[in-house]
Amino acid sequence: MEKTQKEKNELWEWIKALLIAFAIAAFIRYFLFTPIVVDGDSMMPTLEDGDRMIVNKIGGLDRFDIVVFHAPEEKDYIKRVIGLPGDHVEYKDDQLYINGEPIAEPYLDPYKAQLTEGNLTGDFTLQDIEPKIDVIPEGHVFVMGDNRRFSKDSRHIGIVNQDEIIGRTNIIFWPINEIKIVK
Template identity: 75%
Template sequence: MTEEKKKNELWEWTKVLLIAFGLAALIRYFLFTPIVVDGESMMPTLEDGDKMIVNKIGYSIGGPDRFDIVVFHAPERKDYIKRIIGLPGDHVEYKDDQLFINGKAYDEPYLDEYKAAIADGPLTEDFTLEDKIQRATVPEGHVFVMGDNRRFSKDSRHIGVIPFDEIIGNTSLVFWPIADFGIVR
């Protein structure tokens, strides 16, 4: 192989690697990114250390839906993972461990496991939106989020409502540990 052919082959491989790294960076920055669940606030749905994929493009196409699991920038300069409970204009209330949105009762099947396991009171304490954010409804451009482990979750009851522009994306795919691989709801 001549010296010029070696240089051309090296240049071709360099271009391929640069394109591959560039595409990987674009995908991670604009489309999907991994996240590691830190803490127990989303148990039993998500375990501490679960690795998930965050869909960053979903909300640029459509808005968030009730009960989506989202990742957002929290006030503590940390990313949190929680479940959307209230959408803009919603009045949120808990009474006797039952969620009411705009006066209508909603089932939360993802909490059934915890509710069945506790015997010393409700999983979610009674509250109204007015108690927590001093407003009757979730403001426009914001969501009210809660962790599934209601007794041990720092969420909108403590940090307030989350602006849409702080939401990184939604997530439902656990890819590690492999035994837990799959979609969570």
């Protein structure tokens, strides 16, 4: 009889340990970090189709962070934050201007080097995209893919509400031969 009680206690301890482990894993995935798979070429050459990344759900946003967000098409997009609240965004002659100041985008240099003709990014102003606003409103960001010629981003879907952002990402963990931190 004593052996059976001991076995029941041991089984109960294993069940509790497994339940706690699942609860911790669910908490981490839901509130802190989650994996994603890059789908498409809109972030080339920085990210490639099929790259697997970790999304960090904690912390604020900075210019040029790569973020994952819920897009209007009921799909999650991965893009780069270009404009923050209070910014006026403009592109002219393949140069980004934020509030009238030219801003370097070194992450685009490898892609620009591959161009044989034309500009990577066409000219536009924030008013071309959102005619009723002069600057990005509080709680919103302007995002673009690095593959500017083939990216569906804020130039097409408009500014993104920060409530739709799942998190930031910069760690590729698969394929294993390409593990790296991207900027």
